[in-house]
Amino acid sequence: MKITSVETFLVPPRWLFCRIATDEGIVGWGEPVVEGRAETVRAAVDELSDLLVGQDPRRVEDLWQLMTKAAFYRGGPVLSSAVAGLDQALWDILGKSLGAPVHQLLGGAVRDEVRVYGWIGGDEPSAVADAAAQQVESGLTAVKMNGSGRIGRMPTRQEVDGVVARLAAVREVLGDSRDVAVDFHGRFGVAAARRVIPELAPLHPLFVEEPVLPEYTHRLGDVVEASAVPIACGERLYSRTEFLPALQAGIAVAQPDLSHAGGISEVRRIASLAETFDALLAPHCPLGPIALASSLQVAFATPNFLIQEQSIGIHYNTDAELLDYVLDRAPFAFPDGAIRRWDAPGLGVDIDEDAVRAADRRGHRWRNPVWRHDDGSFAEW
Structure with a gap:
């Protein structure tokens, strides 16, 4: 078997398929x-296709090694994400060629189902409470929310109270039997995170999640030592070597993204590394159906898995929805x-x-919002 072509498709709302x-x-x-950099990754995929066309796609590990190492300059989010999507596609081919699901090729299933959570937006307590109620009605038993909207690196007492109030409003809706995770999105400084998380x-x-920026x-x-609340991070870490210091720092939950951190091949290794630190895996995935399917295949076969993010119904997917690009929606149902x-x-x-080819003809030019503080300086989104 030989690879004959590699195509990419720029599909709304903000995704790239290959x-x-x-x-x-x-x-x-x-x-x-x-x-926000889909066109750049598209160019990287095109460059990497020179290493793939004419090769046997079933040699997944060998091709992963070539894509990540057969150039003097390596790593970074663009290259790692290009490799990630191609790696997903190679595993897809390998499984189809053998008539087996990817999780079977990873050693077999260790669970029969994967618990998932949904994102809730909004900056005011009433808004996030309403959004949490909607997610509960959809069948979810866990949600994730922003800790804050735009906020300074050293928040005021009033801003801190606002963070607590938002979480309290969601907790009241969820009760004690459901879970809520809080995403700081790197908006807080180290000192601020140490002060806010214990509250x-x-x-x-x-x-x-991501109490401080990945560069810190x-x-x-x-931060870990300041509170008993489990700390998670990893959506902006792209390899085992980048996860190592975070795990050594004592994070409880590793959150690699299957479309950023080298695909199924590398995330599987990150999960194994995390297990040696007694850390759990909760893959980041606010993306489309292929990224979610890849994440689920890893989750089915990973002993130290915790919970899976998914973006069905997420508030900022306005031009298209995850299920718009699949023929059979039934596998993605989560009634319980x-x-x-x-x-x-x-x-x-x-x-x-x-549908994918039609969407590519429309394309997109999605960019994340650019925020500024009241004084005109840059603010983390």
Whole structure:
């Protein structure tokens, strides 16, 4: 079997899909994207295709090594994301060629279902409470929320009270039997995170995500030591070597993104590394159906898995929805807050190729918002 072509598709609302075709008619799909830099990743995929066309797609590990190392300059979000999507597609082809789901090729399933959570938006307590109620009605047993909107690196007492009030409002809706995670999105400084997180502890968040920016990973240990609330991070870390200092700092939850951190191949290794630090895996995934399917395949086969993010119904997907690009929506249902394991070959998701090609003709130019503080200086989004 040989790879004959690699195509990419810029699909709304903000995604990039790739399609690897073979001379035996087997096709693999992947999702290589950096949100807001989709066109740049598309160029990287095109460059990497020179290493793939004519090769046997079933040699997944060998091709991963080539894509990540066969150039003098390596790493970074753009290259890692390009590799990630291509790696997903290669695993998809391998599974289809053997008539087996990817999780079986990873050693077999260790669970029958994967608990999932949904994102809730809004900066005011009433807004997030209403959004949490809607997610509960959809069947979810866990949600994730922003700790704040735009906020300074050293928030005022009033701003801190606002963070606590938002979480309290959501906790009241969820009760004690459901979970809520809080995303700081790197908006707080180290000192501020140390002060705020302990105030959230009585409300029992599942974890606090990205309390500080990834460039301050060397200070994560100070945040961990300041509170008993589990600390999570990893959506902006792209390899095992980048996760190592975060794990050494004592994070409880590793959150690699299957479309950013080298794909199924590398995230599987990150999960194993995390296990040696008694840390759990909760893959980041506010993306499309292929990224979610890839995440689920890893979750089905990973012993130290905790919970899976998914973006069905997420508030900022206004031009298209995750399920718009799949032929069969049933596998993604979560009536009891969990997605049941499926055993279809490869990634197990049927992509609507006609819808994808039509969407690519429309394309998109999504960019994340640019925020500023009241004094005109840059603010973290």
